[in-house]
Amino acid sequence: MTRLISWNVNGLRSVIAKGFFDFLDSKSPDILCLQETKLSEGQLDLELEGYTLFFNYAEKKGYSGTAVFTKIQPLKVTYGMGIDEHDHEGRMITLEFEDYFLVNIYTPNAQRGLERLPYRMKWEDDLRNYLLSLDVQKPVIFCGDLNVAHKEIDLKNPKSNQNNAGFTPEERSKMTQLLESGFIDTFRYFYPDRTDAYTWWSYMFKAREKNVGWRIDYFCVSERFRSRLVDAAILSDVYGSDHCPVELVIA
Template sequence: MKLVSWNVNGLRAVMKKGFMDFFETADADVFCLQEIKLQEGQIEMDLPGYHTYWNYAEKKGYSGTAIFTKQKALSVQYGLGIDEHDREGRIITLEFEEYFVVNVYTPNSQHGLLRLDYRLGWEDAILSYVRALDRQKPVILCGDLNVAHAEIDLRNPKANLKNSGFTPEERDKMSRFLASGFVDSFRYFYPDQADSYSWWSYRTNCRERNIGWRIDYFIVSERLAPKLQGAAIHSDVLGSDHCPVELAIDL
């Protein structure tokens, strides 16, 4: 089973930059998107063989998530069921017979950490939510989690210690999440691999020079670890400031 996750930084824009070529080549069983920047009815996509699930932000042209899946979900939940966290279309949960898929677009703490307090509250809420799901059946969580967990996950850690996405507070929340019974699938296979990033700033040719961050993840319940078959970062796929990430798992 193959799953792909991609922050497309605007689905309408990336559709003009080869999205469907990658989508068709990937042939994923589950394809998760973040930052679609859409409202309902603003795009038409022909996806034969896929069921589609969309969660739009109230604010136009902002945030939003989607999942395209070959297998119809048993149930779907949009949001966390917490009003303050459910206005930006940041989460979709699909229930299947033996597992959950949770697609997440974590709020950015913003320049100057203006939204850090909100972000930390979100982290507590998402952990509580996912742990409750995990008590029912295993969870596959993916998406743009807007944090480089360890120094190996970005090119210039010392210069970014006080910047959004690499603050001690955000990294501690990720550590707490993983310690609660979850596995970072990429690090499961490549614990020491450096220079593997999924996001690059548009400034100063960062992508060409591979000055990036790994902030896009597949995280799974620990009991799924023996079923993991592979993880990949498709850094050669263009169209967004993020690239797709992939998980192969025997389910």
Template structure:
């Protein structure tokens, strides 16, 4: 089973840059998007009839938003995490299947000057509680832009970013707490020491050309799915967004 996650940073813009070509080329069982930045009815995608489409839109126009396109019809679909505080920005979709949950997430950014860090910390606690509730029922696959580079090797210039959004001690500690709760960072499971593997690059300073990036897009699974993991990939050659797609191959 091939799973793809891609923060498109505005789906309408990426469609003009060859999104459908990428979609068909990757031919995934699950194709997840974050930061779609649109409302219902603002786009029509010519996807094959074999895909079921699920969208979660932010109340604020042109902001956040997630989507899942899947060949597998779920038993049920949930939008958000059941919290009025967190569910206005279209950040989470959960699909339930007989043997697992599949979740895509666009984690809130702590913002310039860390003005949203306190909210981010509350989100982290509530989202982990949500995941643990699901995991107590059946194993899960979580993907998305989780807006944190966990280890020093997950970004190029870690020394100068210690207090910047996405690499604060607080955010990294929350990610460690997630993994310690019974989950795997699948890319690091396969490639624990690989450097230079990034999924996001700033549009400034020729960052992508120089591969001065961050790995902030993930596939996380329940640890008990480890025997079924086959591979994890970062498609850094695919353009169109400031992020690139990431992939998980799993036998389910």
């Protein structure tokens, strides 16, 4: 069995001060994918026994960023999508293993007033093409903060959020298109009807305490990887960020 965990930590240095190493010791994933590390190169000198660490830093200080900590040595690691327009914010790391690709993704937020929605639409199309180009070679696992609640079941208040960033018809449609191009949302594969299952909560209005949240963090896999799926989980008891980790176990 291989255990993978993905977590938007909302600042790696911040979460380290809030029990990150205890979390790592208790869960001991084979692969840990992080988003929103908010690091610049040289800001954190980190060594973890048994893990090889890969970081993709945003050019803008204290912004975005991704990391992968892995016990399994990859054949190859690439950073970004290979498209200049998308590759300055540290939003993607791809690890090639013997029998699959793993892509760690931090999708751009459409932002207040949907200022970045047109860019987000371009990102979505290019991401889908990128994932499909890998899928031709071998199966793909992709994970991370995809910044979209796909269906009404995936957030507490769908009616009042219809045109807010992360739940616009445009973003939801792109997620549908991505899944229909040959990928499985693993949490919904195992738990199609589970309600109140969220991965992000606003820091305001005691949202987490009341479980008024959104499910915007995912593990998705190629359709032909279905037979290797063992379980998927939302680790909502893990604190330290406004997101909680999500987990995938594969055979």
